[in-house]
Amino acid sequence: xxxxxxxxxxxxxxxxxxxxxxxxxxxxxxxxxxxxxxxxxxxxxxxxxxxxxxxxxxxxxxxxxxxxxxxxxxxxxxxxxxxxxxxxxxxxxxxxxxxxxxxxxxxxxxxxxxxxxxxxxxxxxxxxxxxxxxxxxxxxxxxxxxxxxxxxxxxxxxxxxxxxxxxxxxxxxxxxxxxxxxxxxxxxxxxxxxxxxxxxxxxxxxxxxxxxxxxxxxxxxxxxxxxxxxxxxxxxxxxxxxxxxxxxxxxxxxxxxxxxxxxxxxxxxxxxxxxxxxxxxxxxxxxxxxxxxxxxxxxxxxxxxxxxxxxxxxxxxxxxxxxxxxxxxxxxxxxxxxxxxxxxxxxxxxxxxxxxxxxxxxxxxxxxxxxxxxxxxxxxxxxxxxxxxxxxxxxxxxxxxxxxxxxxxxxxxxxxxxxxxxxxxxxxxxxxxxxxxxxxxxxxxxxxxxxxxxxxxxxxxxxxxxxxxxxxxxxxxxxxxxxxxxxxxxxxxxxxxxxxxxxxxxxxxxxxxxxxxxxxxxxxxxxxxxxxxxxxxxxxxxxxxxxxxxxxxxxxxxxxxxxxxxxxxxxxxxxxxxxxxxxxxxxxxxxxxxxxxxxxxxxxxxxxxxxxxxxxxxxxxxxxxxxxxxxxxxxxxxxxxxxx
Numbered sequence: 001x002x003x004x005x006x007x008x009x010x011x012x013x014x015x016x017x018x019x020x021x022x023x024x025x026x027x028x029x030x031x032x033x034x035x036x037x038x039x040x041x042x043x044x045x046x047x048x049x050x051x052x053x054x055x056x057x058x059x060x061x062x063x064x065x066x067x068x069x070x071x072x073x074x075x076x077x078x079x080x081x082x083x084x085x086x087x088x089x090x091x092x093x094x095x096x097x098x099x100x101x102x103x104x105x106x107x108x109x110x111x112x113x114x115x116x117x118x119x120x121x122x123x124x125x126x127x128x129x130x131x132x133x134x135x136x137x138x139x140x141x142x143x144x145x146x147x148x149x150x151x152x153x154x155x156x157x158x159x160x161x162x163x164x165x166x167x168x169x170x171x172x173x174x175x176x177x178x179x180x181x182x183x184x185x186x187x188x189x190x191x192x193x194x195x196x197x198x199x200x201x202x203x204x205x206x207x208x209x210x211x212x213x214x215x216x217x218x219x220x221x222x223x224x225x226x227x228x229x230x231x232x233x234x235x236x237x238x239x240x241x242x243x244x245x246x247x248x249x250x251x252x253x254x255x256x257x258x259x260x261x262x263x264x265x266x267x268x269x270x271x272x273x274x275x276x277x278x279x280x281x282x283x284x285x286x287x288x289x290x291x292x293x294x295x296x297x298x299x300x301x302x303x304x305x306x307x308x309x310x311x312x313x314x315x316x317x318x319x320x321x322x323x324x325x326x327x328x329x330x331x332x333x334x335x336x337x338x339x340x341x342x343x344x345x346x347x348x349x350x351x352x353x354x355x356x357x358x359x360x361x362x363x364x365x366x367x368x369x370x371x372x373x374x375x376x377x378x379x380x381x382x383x384x385x386x387x388x389x390x391x392x393x394x395x396x397x398x399x400x401x402x403x404x405x406x407x408x409x410x411x412x413x414x415x416x417x418x419x420x421x422x423x424x425x426x427x428x429x430x431x432x433x434x435x436x437x438x439x440x441x442x443x444x445x446x447x448x449x450x451x452x453x454x455x456x457x458x459x460x461x462x463x464x465x466x467x468x469x470x471x472x473x474x475x476x477x478x479x480x481x482x483x484x485x486x487x488x489x490x491x492x493x494x495x496x497x498x499x500x501x502x503x504x505x506x507x508x509x510x511x512x513x514x515x516x517x518x519x520x521x522x523x524x525x526x527x528x529x530x531x532x533x534x535x536x537x538x539x540x541x542x543x544x545x546x547x548x549x550x551x552x553x554x555x556x557x558x559x560x561x562x563x564x565x566x567x568x569x570x571x572x573x574x575x576x577x578x579x580x581x582x583x584x585x586x587x588x589x590x591x592x593x594x595x596x597x598x599x600x601x602x603x604x605x606x607x608x609x610x611x612x613x614x615x616x617x618x619x620x621x622x623x624x625x626x627x628x629x630x631x632x633x634x635x636x637x638x639x640x641x642x643x644x
Contacts, residue, residue, distance in 0.1 A: 038096065038161060040208040050129055099150075129213055132205065134200075134204060148192075151186035158173075268314065274338070290338075313360055319370050320373070325506065326540065341431075352392065378539040390469055397440065402430050410452065410453070411424050474512055475512070482513050493516055496558045497549055517570075518595035523619050535547075545563070576599070578596040596632045601632075606631070608622070608623070
């Protein structure tokens with residue numbers, strides 16, 4: 001609106017409407033939810049949602065005039081409130097006046113008004129109350145209203161919620177005690193929010209009469225109870241000591257009150273505070289991980305999209321599909337995160353963010369339909385190789401990656417065909433062309449396993465999609481001295497075992513290593529079998545998975561003969577493994593075959609098959625279906641058990 005000169009409000013005439021207490025009480029009962037919503041919206045959000053709710057109810061209940069015979073005149077601009085009810089107009093004015101007073105800062109030499117203090121009634125003990133959560137639009141409106149002054153918030157609410165004209169808004173604000181100059185400034189400031197958001201004021205997000213309840217800090221309450229009992233006993237002994245200055249009752253020490261706003265939490269919801277790394281920063285940085293990735297995509301300047309992504313991350317609604325790898329917290333960011341990507345891709349708008357611990361991917365449909373997806377993956381301590389790619393899109397069985405700025409070339413390689421050359425992938429603004437994803441492939445019907453082959457100045461490496469945001473790095477070799485699975489020998493090692501990578505899906509896998517730890521001649525003289533140990537390490541440092549696999553000559557795929565989880569075997573801390581299999585020879589006979597690492601001095605089988613061997617290999621005749629337990633002795637004298 002255009003700025004206007006605000007004239008002083010005339011005093012009420014003698015024929016102005018007069019409201020008695022009974023009429024005001026009837027209006028309060030009828031319009032109580034509306035008045036409480038008005039108070040809640042005008043109160044400063046810095047109070048916190050719990051105190052705003054309680055204070056809004058307190059101010060509304062105290063709006064009733066005192067005395068059974070009291071009568072109060074109503075100014076003309078008010079008498080048209082809520083369908084012409086002067087009682088409602090009176091109560092609205094009193095609620096508005098006290099809500100504005102509650103938002104004014106306390107002055108050192110001035111006596112505080114009652115509305116500026118925590119309410120005496122109503123009181124809620126042991127629970128935190130807050131309205132039901134709205135969507136990203138409501139959250140954005142609440143943030144914009146919190147940036148306004150108290151009179152400006154009141155002006156916006158009177159316009160949008162009460163449907164008052166600007167002239168009536170001026171009259172009501174002046175009657176509520178707002179100065180003439182502040183009224184004009186409030187109208188101009190309220191214009192900055194926009195009238196298209198008025199409908200959101202009726203949202204459940206701003207309804208303090210429809211509440212959710214959560215317990216307060218239960219551990220802190222117990223601490224307070226114990227502290228109160230101890231303090232009472234101590235008071236009987238030495239009350240004077242408790243009165244010494246500088247001593248407090250709160251276990252939080254110098255922490256701010258629980259309803260105080262936190263600058264870091266507020267910055268986490270502000271698109272303007274997002275970290276955007278310069279495009280060439282990685283070239284001069286001592287670090288080569290996600291922290292030096294530049295922001296890419298065609299929507300990095302779309303503040304509305306970024307605000308929605310941040311709001312959903314902080315408070316996902318019911319229509320948001322949230323997923324997180326095991327051990328990955330799904331809460332909001334601790335501060336302003338780093339923007340890695342924002343753009344339109346495969347019928348969706350995608351935003352990828354990084355907060356130092358996690359990668360978060362937000363996606364919403366391009367066609368504007370309801371719903372969104374929010375995925376998390378833990379990536380703390382990622383190396384150069386492990387921070388080379390992030391999944392940006394999945395569609396129609398394909399996957400597309402956002403690549404690190406140091407990656408020079410990208411290609412698609414079928415792990416089951418080590419001698420076939422990889423197929424180059426086109427990269428546009430850091431995003432690869434679609435490639436077939438093995439994430440949904442069934443192990444029993446595995447005819448190919450596609451991996452992402454990346455090359456940079458330090459070499460070539462393979463990454464594979466295990467249905468997570470960050471692809472897993474593939475390596476080969478003895479634990480403690482592994483190397484990337486990119487050379488011809490490494491590719492041949494991985495080929496028979498690639499299809500079993502499906503057993504590692506959605507486990508928060510960081511790397512997968514294939515180690516050919518033994519080769520054993522078969523008892524029937526048909527050749528030699530390979531023993532391979534496959535170990536998946538996770539980002540969280542727990543839940544490691546180990547597979548012992550056995551492959552006979554000419555077999556396309558290996559067989560898993562033993563598996564274990566949360567064990568140190570086959571890892572850098574314990575590079576030893578022992579496993580066995582009941583194998584049927586071509587002649588029809590059955591054998592128990594077992595193999596350990598090279599430093600295995602002897603193997604002993606007990607149970608359904610009994611036998612002992614010197615060295616790291618064992619072969620004993622057995623009956624079909626026999627069960628045996630294996631135990632090995634290392635050259636160091638330590639015993640190891642066979643994987644089962």
